[in-house]
Amino acid sequence: MKMIRILAVALMGMAFSSVALADEFTESDLKRWQEQFDGVVKQGRSLWTDGKLGTNGVACAQCHPNAANTHPETYPKFQKQLGKVANLWEMVNWCLRNPLQGQPLEADDAKMTAMLAYIAWERRGVKLEPGKH
Amino acid sequence: MSQTFDRRTFLRNAALGVSASTLPFTLVELAFAKPEDTFTFAYISDSHIQHIKGTQFVRNWDRGLIRAVAETNLLTPKPDFVMFGGDLAQLGNKPELDHGAEMLSKLKGKVYHVMGEHDYYLDLGEYWSKLFGPQYYSFNHKGVHFIVLNSILTYDDWTFNRWPSPEQRMLEMAGLDNPNGSPFMVGDKQREWLRKDLAKVKKSTPIVVFSHSPLQKIYKGWNFWTEDAEQVQALLAPFDKVTVFYGHVHQIQYNQIGNISFTSAMATAWPWPYPQSYAQAEQLLPKLTVQMNRADPFFERDATGWQLIDIHSGRSRVNFNLYNNKGRTVAFDEKTGTPVDSAYQAPESRTPPQAHF
Numbered sequence A: 001m002k003m004i005r006i007l008a009v010a011l012m013g014m015a016f017s018s019v020a021l022a023d024e025f026t027e028s029d030l031k032r033w034q035e036q037f038d039g040v041v042k043q044g045r046s047l048w049t050d051g052k053l054g055t056n057g058v059a060c061a062q063c064h065p066n067a068a069n070t071h072p073e074t075y076p077k078f079q080k081q082l083g084k085v086a087n088l089w090e091m092v093n094w095c096l097r098n099p100l101q102g103q104p105l106e107a108d109d110a111k112m113t114a115m116l117a118y119i120a121w122e123r124r125g126v127k128l129e130p131g132k133h
Numbered sequence B: 001m002s003q004t005f006d007r008r009t010f011l012r013n014a015a016l017g018v019s020a021s022t023l024p025f026t027l028v029e030l031a032f033a034k035p036e037d038t039f040t041f042a043y044i045s046d047s048h049i050q051h052i053k054g055t056q057f058v059r060n061w062d063r064g065l066i067r068a069v070a071e072t073n074l075l076t077p078k079p080d081f082v083m084f085g086g087d088l089a090q091l092g093n094k095p096e097l098d099h100g101a102e103m104l105s106k107l108k109g110k111v112y113h114v115m116g117e118h119d120y121y122l123d124l125g126e127y128w129s130k131l132f133g134p135q136y137y138s139f140n141h142k143g144v145h146f147i148v149l150n151s152i153l154t155y156d157d158w159t160f161n162r163w164p165s166p167e168q169r170m171l172e173m174a175g176l177d178n179p180n181g182s183p184f185m186v187g188d189k190q191r192e193w194l195r196k197d198l199a200k201v202k203k204s205t206p207i208v209v210f211s212h213s214p215l216q217k218i219y220k221g222w223n224f225w226t227e228d229a230e231q232v233q234a235l236l237a238p239f240d241k242v243t244v245f246y247g248h249v250h251q252i253q254y255n256q257i258g259n260i261s262f263t264s265a266m267a268t269a270w271p272w273p274y275p276q277s278y279a280q281a282e283q284l285l286p287k288l289t290v291q292m293n294r295a296d297p298f299f300e301r302d303a304t305g306w307q308l309i310d311i312h313s314g315r316s317r318v319n320f321n322l323y324n325n326k327g328r329t330v331a332f333d334e335k336t337g338t339p340v341d342s343a344y345q346a347p348e349s350r351t352p353p354q355a356h357f
């Protein structure tokens, strides 16, 4: 017990003497996380423009250039056509089934994550308005 | 709240069948218009017929064109001609152009064609020209001088040197938001032709120009843009009455620059978002334009449609026939000297359309 207290005091001393905080992210952490995210966004963009995502050659970008008019900031929201509050991934699946005449993806499918990441990236900076139509 | 109500009203009107039989023809003609000066034509654009394989085509886009053709054929009185505004095909191949041409062949009466980038960049318009003729031309009709331009050309280096195959060149240009694309232009050769063509025309003759891209600069990122727009506008500037119609943007836009009135066409295939809905870029959508309602993806044909245009005294009145919303009319207003929507007025007095995000 006493040992731990001494250690804690010592650590606090270190924290105050140098400017860095105890749990500061390292440069290499930040770099890695950013690279991971950017890579997934890039993958999302390539799926977005890929005519092979569905079965009829139609790509998401054909109706949604730069993922415009997907308004991710308004989800989840009530979709009268689905009769319930829906998440954006459910709408992505709606598009996969209908205009793309393809198969829906699992919510946690890596492809779905990538497309949602791309949509969010193109909409960065817009304030969240969940539920809005 | 009122916006929700408006939308519901639109949908109800659509459900009640605001159809070809009740299309909004011009009821009021200008006092000085001679009856023989008034005529109508239909304007269908951007059908993007898309080949899947064998005899299969994307059903959704087929339906848009089939509907426009059927409704145009129901018009009484018959329009004098039909203008097809370009992007008949999606990737410019023979099956798509043939299938599109076959559907258009059901139209009664004369059909004119404008070249779109989706028709062009596979074989540089070769097969299209076999089917439809020259890529730019002019003709006179009831006192109006009509000009059709191929405005989707671009820098030679991009067209001839940049891509390993015609197929890839077509794919790169087909992506609206593709940063590898290249800005559209009319080009020196055609502008010289235009200058000579216009030299024979009296300044009081009404001029109507068709191009695929807007002959004005709206948003370069999606090629809602023509690189030499100002130079083309300068050639049109000496004339009293000039109207430019363009496709490509898949949405209602209108504008006035000097003496030139601009009006776009909707697509029969799918609507495009207004550039302002892309949060990461500046754009210059004309202030005059009252935007369309945001499309409801659950109605396949929502925010698509075609146009019936009547020309009286050399000025145009464009009736937008939306499939799932109430139709809209944008007509040249002699008082303001600009195109004005007959329902949605100037910002201070207008009923706003549905909010956009």
Ligand SMILES: [Fe+2]
Pocket: B046, B048, B086, B087, B116, B248, B249, B250, B267
């Ligand atoms: Fe188009």
Ligand SMILES: [Fe+2]
Pocket: B087, B116, B117, B118, B212, B247, B248, B249
């Ligand atoms: Fe186009």
